[in-house]
Amino acid sequence: MDFQWDNCSQEIRDFVHNLLIETSNIIEGQVIGCYLHGSLVMGGFNPDRSDIDLLVVTEQPLRIKTKRELAQFFLRSSKKPYPVEISILNLSQLENWQYPTPYDFHFSEYWRRRYEEELQEETALYLNDDEKKDVDLAAHFMILNKYGKCLTGRPIRQVFPAIPASDFLSSILEDYGECLQNILVKPVYCTLNLLRVYWYLKDGTISSKKEAGEWGAEQLPEKFHLVINQALKEYGNANTTTLFNEKDLFELRDYVNNNVQELL
Template sequence: MVYNWETCSTDIKYFIYKLHKEIIEIINDDFIGFYIHGSLAMGGFNPNSSDIDVLVITNKSLTVVTKRKLAKFFLTYSNSPFPIEISFINKEQLIDWQHPCPFDFHYSEFWRERYENDLSKNTYKFLNRDSNTDTDLAAHITITNHRGICVDGKPIEEVFPLIPRSDYLSSILSDFQECLKNIEADPIYSTLNLIRVFWYLKEGVISSKQEAGKWGLLTLPKEMSSTVKKVVDSYANDKDTYDFDRNELLLLRDYILDNVQKLLN
């Protein structure tokens, strides 16, 4: 079963409300807003596999002390039981939009080992005063503008800039290229992301992976429908129920790639 913010269980909502409460306590009065994007906002959130995607906006840049407190908290809280992907952006970084967008702090499970090492060894390789940039933020903010949930703080339209279509495309096409390469290793994630990029270019729809899969079932050629159905069923049930033949995945990949290239040209 998959859910959205309205239909998710009380356990998921409690997890998010506690996440919000702990963040507020760490950053004190520097808070502007806490916003959900991704599968929980758009639908398609699978409690067994989906990340909880969050953007937090602050008044000013985070100090190194605050970043280290946040890292310590997320190392404990993320994956207990839901993995968190979260970025902290201060308002100045949003006023004059640039792509890739700068941010103060980011946590996902990809960063776990790096933060554990910095904290345990008292080093500052990753947890320091630097401000970095992230190509993905153009997509995250676009989704927040169109489908996001304001859990607390200023309304979305008062906080986030409108992202140029070219920057959103740059963001999603970066992931698109990775999915082209990884479709055999990760057929579920890769296929659904390829389809939703195709759908956006074809009809301008910003969709969840689940929505893209359903669109693909209705739209893609019949010879690919069995592949797409297996992908959609596997995603919804979080089970590796089906085997995927290399040829069927490459047929689907090449069809989408050809159409995306035509739409881009």
């Protein structure tokens, strides 16, 4: 079963609130607001496989010492029981909009090994004062503005800028390009994400992966319905392991991409 914030379990709510309390304590009280985006606000959150997606905004840039403490905390907390993806930005990075968007700190399971090595070896390859930018943030902010939840602090509209459509499109096309290449490696994620980009270009709809899959299963030619429904079924059930047909995946990918290129 999948959830969103309004109907999720108390365990999920407590996990999120505890994360934000500890994050605020590490940052030492200069938090402007904490915000929830992603599947837990859009619908389709699966407790067995989905990330909890958070954004935190601070008054001032983070110190290196604070970044290291945050990395240690999220290494301990993420995947216990839910994986966490969080970006922390300071107010000036939002007031002076740039794309790709600068940020102070980011954690996701993708970064786990790098941070573990960084802290163990006492290096400063990643946790430093170098300017870092993330193309994904434009898409996160667009979704936050449309669906997001302010958990603490100032309202979303008072903190986050309106995102130019051109920057949102550039942001989602970055991930789209990777999905074209990796559909055999991550068939569920890539199938649903390709459909999400196609739907946005076709109708201007900003959707969750689940919504995009349901749309594709209704709107695309019938020959693609099986593979789309397979992706939807596995996305909603972590206990399902689907053996995808490579030919079906490639045909769907090529069909979607041909239409996307025409729309672009």
